Amino acid sequence: MDSALPTPVLSVENLKVHYRVRGTRPWQRHNVVRAVDDVSFTIGTAETLGLVGESGCGKSSAGRAIAQLVAPTAGRIMLADVDLTALSPRQLRRHRRDVQIVFQDPTSSLNPRMTVAELLSEPLEIAGLSRTAIRQRVNELIDVISFASYHLSRYPHEFSGGQKQRIGIARALALQPRVLVCDEPVSALDVSVQAQIVNLLKDIQARLHLSYLFIAHDLGVVRQVSDRIAVMYLGRIMEIGRRDQVYARPRHPYTQALLSAAPRVRRANEVAIPRTILAGDLPSPIDPPSGCPFHTRCPKVQAVCMAATPELRDLGDGRRAACHFAETDQ
Amino acid sequence: MTAMLLSVRDLSLALRGDGAHTLVEHVSFDVPERGVLGIVGESGCGKSVTALSILRLGEPVIAPTSGSIAFNGEDLLTASPRRMQQVRGGEISMIFQEPMTSLNPVLTVGFQIGEALRVHQRLGRRAARAAAIELLSIVGIPLPASRIDVYPHQMSGGMCQRVMIALALACRPKLLIADEPTTALDVTVQAQIIDLLRRLQGQFGMAVIIITHDLALVSDFAETIVVMYAGRVVEQGPAAALFARPLHPYTERLLDSIPPVDRDVDRLATIPGTVPPPWAMPPGCRFMDRCGFATDRCRDVDPVLRTLGDARLAACHHPRHVRDHATVG
Amino acid sequence: MADAVAGAPAEQSRLSRRAGMLLRDRGASVSVVLIVLLVTMAALAPWIAPFDPTAQDVSVALQAPDWTHLLGTDDYGRDILSRIIYGTRPALEVGLLSVALAACVGTPFGLLAGYVGGWLDNAISGVVDVLLSFPMLLLAILVVTLAGSGIGTVIVAIGVAQIPIFVRLARGSALVIRELDYVAASRSFGARGFRILRRHILPNAFGPLVVMLTLGIASAIREEAGLSFLGLGVQPPAPSWGNLIRDGVANILDAPWLALFPGLLLTISVLAFNLIGDAVRDILDPRDIVGRAGPRVPK
Numbered sequence: 001m002d003s004a005l006p007t008p009v010l011s012v013e014n015l016k017v018h019y020r021v022r023g024t025r026p027w028q029r030h031n032v033v034r035a036v037d038d039v040s041f042t043i044g045t046a047e048t049l050g051l052v053g054e055s056g057c058g059k060s061s062a063g064r065a066i067a068q069l070v071a072p073t074a075g076r077i078m079l080a081d082v083d084l085t086a087l088s089p090r091q092l093r094r095h096r097r098d099v100q101i102v103f104q105d106p107t108s109s110l111n112p113r114m115t116v117a118e119l120l121s122e123p124l125e126i127a128g129l130s131r132t133a134i135r136q137r138v139n140e141l142i143d144v145i146s147f148a149s150y151h152l153s154r155y156p157h158e159f160s161g162g163q164k165q166r167i168g169i170a171r172a173l174a175l176q177p178r179v180l181v182c183d184e185p186v187s188a189l190d191v192s193v194q195a196q197i198v199n200l201l202k203d204i205q206a207r208l209h210l211s212y213l214f215i216a217h218d219l220g221v222v223r224q225v226s227d228r229i230a231v232m233y234l235g236r237i238m239e240i241g242r243r244d245q246v247y248a249r250p251r252h253p254y255t256q257a258l259l260s261a262a263p264r265v266r267r268a269n270e271v272a273i274p275r276t277i278l279a280g281d282l283p284s285p286i287d288p289p290s291g292c293p294f295h296t297r298c299p300k301v302q303a304v305c306m307a308a309t310p311e312l313r314d315l316g317d318g319r320r321a322a323c324h325f326a327e328t329d330q
Numbered sequence: 331m332t333a334m335l336l337s338v339r340d341l342s343l344a345l346r347g348d349g350a351h352t353l354v355e356h357v358s359f360d361v362p363e364r365g366v367l368g369i370v371g372e373s374g375c376g377k378s379v380t381a382l383s384i385l386r387l388g389e390p391v392i393a394p395t396s397g398s399i400a401f402n403g404e405d406l407l408t409a410s411p412r413r414m415q416q417v418r419g420g421e422i423s424m425i426f427q428e429p430m431t432s433l434n435p436v437l438t439v440g441f442q443i444g445e446a447l448r449v450h451q452r453l454g455r456r457a458a459r460a461a462a463i464e465l466l467s468i469v470g471i472p473l474p475a476s477r478i479d480v481y482p483h484q485m486s487g488g489m490c491q492r493v494m495i496a497l498a499l500a501c502r503p504k505l506l507i508a509d510e511p512t513t514a515l516d517v518t519v520q521a522q523i524i525d526l527l528r529r530l531q532g533q534f535g536m537a538v539i540i541i542t543h544d545l546a547l548v549s550d551f552a553e554t555i556v557v558m559y560a561g562r563v564v565e566q567g568p569a570a571a572l573f574a575r576p577l578h579p580y581t582e583r584l585l586d587s588i589p590p591v592d593r594d595v596d597r598l599a600t601i602p603g604t605v606p607p608p609w610a611m612p613p614g615c616r617f618m619d620r621c622g623f624a625t626d627r628c629r630d631v632d633p634v635l636r637t638l639g640d641a642r643l644a645a646c647h648h649p650r651h652v653r654d655h656a657t658v659g
Numbered sequence: 660m661a662d663a664v665a666g667a668p669a670e671q672s673r674l675s676r677r678a679g680m681l682l683r684d685r686g687a688s689v690s691v692v693l694i695v696l697l698v699t700m701a702a703l704a705p706w707i708a709p710f711d712p713t714a715q716d717v718s719v720a721l722q723a724p725d726w727t728h729l730l731g732t733d734d735y736g737r738d739i740l741s742r743i744i745y746g747t748r749p750a751l752e753v754g755l756l757s758v759a760l761a762a763c764v765g766t767p768f769g770l771l772a773g774y775v776g777g778w779l780d781n782a783i784s785g786v787v788d789v790l791l792s793f794p795m796l797l798l799a800i801l802v803v804t805l806a807g808s809g810i811g812t813v814i815v816a817i818g819v820a821q822i823p824i825f826v827r828l829a830r831g832s833a834l835v836i837r838e839l840d841y842v843a844a845s846r847s848f849g850a851r852g853f854r855i856l857r858r859h860i861l862p863n864a865f866g867p868l869v870v871m872l873t874l875g876i877a878s879a880i881r882e883e884a885g886l887s888f889l890g891l892g893v894q895p896p897a898p899s900w901g902n903l904i905r906d907g908v909a910n911i912l913d914a915p916w917l918a919l920f921p922g923l924l925l926t927i928s929v930l931a932f933n934l935i936g937d938a939v940r941d942i943l944d945p946r947d948i949v950g951r952a953g954p955r956v957p958k
Contacts, residue, residue, distance in 0.1 A: 054518060068847070096848065099847075103843070108839045111859055126850050127849070202597075223589065260521075264592065265545055277522055281486045
């Protein structure tokens with residue numbers, strides 16, 4: 001890595017998150033779900049890394065591990081110079097404010113029995129702020145999300161999905177985090193509301209210089225938000241690089257398939273893109289395929305793919321892909 | 331003009347009971363034989379209840395208050411319960427959004443498909459099983475003979491949806507209604523399912539109505555699009571023309587707010603405001619507060635769905651992109 | 660960019676909406692009336708009852724209902740109506756106090772078991788399983804042997820017997836709620852277990868608990884009558900519906916009114932609380948655990 005670059009705000013190194021689940025067969029005491037299996041990336045100040053992939057790829061688990069909601073099985077999570085994984089629970093608690101999370105479901109992410117004021121005050125109370133300081137901060141927060149003060153005494157069920165998501169965003173900003181993990185923040189919203197929330201997030205980032213880990217499955221949304229993109233499949237990163245480049249010239253067959261499968265509206269004078277449809281289903285994260293995890297569905301599979309797991313190799317200009325044949329593409 | 335397979339005319343639905351209110355009003359559309367119709371709109375627009383009411387699945391809570399649903403000339407709204415039971419699954423089939431929960435978890439896949447065959451075609455057990463295996467292979471499930479005795483929880487979402495489709499096709503219906511069939515699925519699986527539906531539509535010569543909030547999803551598959559907003563149809567027309575030159579401001583704004591995959595935009599277009607709640611519908615146009623092109627006429631007069639050219643309809647006083655009033659699209 | 664957030668008027672408060680729904684259910688409204696009557700009877704017994712319930716007058720023993728003694732007299736000449744009215748007291752005392760005991764002890768343990776899981780859950784669930792394996796009668800006999808008979812015994816015995824229900828219920832709710840995102844959010848701010856239990860788990864676990872409370876009262880009233888019937892509860896001459904029925908059984912052929920009226924009132928009381936419980940359960944839809952409002956209409 002270029003040594004002239006400043007220390008990234010977030011640096012994830014060889015992160016693994018494995019879950020133990022009950023075995024399905026009588027002789028299996030328990031199985032291991034390799035939700036996140038050796039993932040590394042960095043995020044700079046005021047930068048957004050989009051993390052995409054389909055269900056079971058581990059993007060949500062990675063996000064939760066970074067937000068310290070799930071304990072990593074292995075690897076390091078560095079926040080500036082502090083290694084979060086090496087801290088004691090007490091020390092860890094002090095750093096909790098630096099990474100906050102915005103959840104996917106606006107309904108289940110807000111306690112239905114708390115008013116907006118109480119929801120926004122909770123993180124500040126836990127942090128030990130005085131009542132006046134809390135009131136002031138809450139007023140600042142509702143300002144950020146364009147709410148009025150009469151909304152403070154309302155309950156979540158009195159709001160629409162988009163408004164509830166705004167409350168969730170305001171709550172996540174309460175402790176002035178440096179990194180915001182956005183776990184599918186717009187997936188549960190209508191298209192026109194999605195756009196509002198995405199614009200809000202971008203505005204907030206510009207004002208507060210926050211870094212985002214933007215987890216999503218909708219490639220259109222991810223494109224508009226991200227500076228860089230990482231594509232995950234079965235717990236591993238298949239490709240990572242700058243947004244424009246990955247979208248324009250994807251190097252990994254899975255990225256190509258994702259982009260090809262993404263539905264597009266054809267407006268005036270647009271040409272239909274030939275689509276490659278991927279065969280088969282996602283393999284189970286309990287029993288991932290040998291070698292390259294994507295080989296069971298890859299249209300370009302060769303013998304070596306089943307035998308050897310490809311490393312995430314540097315292809316220059318910040319691009320890396322985990323494919324034996326990445327350079328040969330275009 | 332060829333006779334339509336399904337002809338919905340001026341359909342209005344209301345929610346009965348506690349907090350009763352109107353759900354949809356004056357909905358009309360036609361589906362020709364072998365045609366593909368897409369009904370699109372955001373949550374609460376009424377597209378799903380409209381689809382459910384074709385098979386009268388919402389009753390008695392969701393009841394039609396006016397209009398007709400003519401299937402092959404027969405008005406389904408006045409049909410007897412016995413006749414409806416014949417129609418459901420036999421002549422019109424439906425698949426739903428959540429494939430994992432739409433199948434009975436304690437019955438095998440083969441039994442559930444076979445049930446449709448036994449009920450509608452009176453097949454014996456062995457004949458039904460053979461037919462079920464054939465259906466599984468038609469919907470693209472590998473090794474169907476070994477999958478016939480599998481339970482739903484042992485299959486992925488994509489496979490479950492294929493089983494749902496097999497179930498729906500068991501009796502070779504003339505019309506298939508798909509209510510958000512791919513919303514719960516991953517994008518690569520979504521593409522597979524749409525591709526499958528397209529293939530089967532051609533192979534079986536059936537008409538398809540696909541209901542979705544994802545306009546991009548239907549842009550290639552549907553021939554005609556019906557756009558719904560706040561319980562009304564606001565625009566209708568051939569898909570290509572509608573996407574290229576939307577007439578209703580809502581359609582246009584909706585299309586603009588879809589984040590594009592292939593290019594960057596500085597700032598995503600949004601539609602300010604929210605849908606008016608059912609108890610507070612304005613007297614004039616329901617989209618007026620959010621439109622941006624509204625005039626006083628829009629405030630006072632509720633626009634009616636009218637023809638604005640070649641098979642294109644819009645409910646707007648000031649439709650957009652109208653080249654000239656004679657021919658549009 | 661600021662787009663106006665729709666300024667809808669504040670909704671009718673959930674409490675008043677629910678109270679409205681309660682009153683519209685006919686079974687529930689009748690039950691509410693009955694319960695109010697019962698509470699009044701118990702509270703105002705000294706003023707309502709025509710006679711002293713323990714006053715004996717053998718000259719009028721075993722009289723059928725007439726205008727002086729509206730429900731007749733027992734074999735000691737005591738007025739049945741007065742005895743029944745006073746019998747409401749132990750019924751409601753036991754009903755309310757034993758359930759309160761069970762809820763106050765059972766709920767915290769249940770919430771802890773569900774939230775913390777692991778060995779704590781195993782331990783608590785183990786104790787609950789042991790308690791459940793005891794028939795309530797055996798438990799009551801045990802308590803009586805240790806502490807003597809009387810209303811206190813009955814309250815403890817029935818209360819302890821109901822603890823497992825509340826533990827299980829609370830545990831189930833805790834298991835569900837702790838997986839919800841708003842609990843995860845709280846953890847991400849650094850909230851510790853106790854705060855999460857108090858602020859998030861308990862308030863959202865109320866629904867099923869309230870239903871169980873009303874059904875538990877019904878159950879407790881019935882069990883109290885049973886224990887008093889067997890002589891383990893309220894001791895004569897103090898009246899309780901249970902021991903009134905026992906006295907009545909001895910004379911069932913000559914004086915059926917002795918057992919009939921207490922039995923009727925017992926049945927009606929249990930029914931009233933059961934109906935309320937059902938109505939409350941219908942209103943407090945489990946969807947309220949995540950607070951989705953409105954009818955479930957497909958879009």
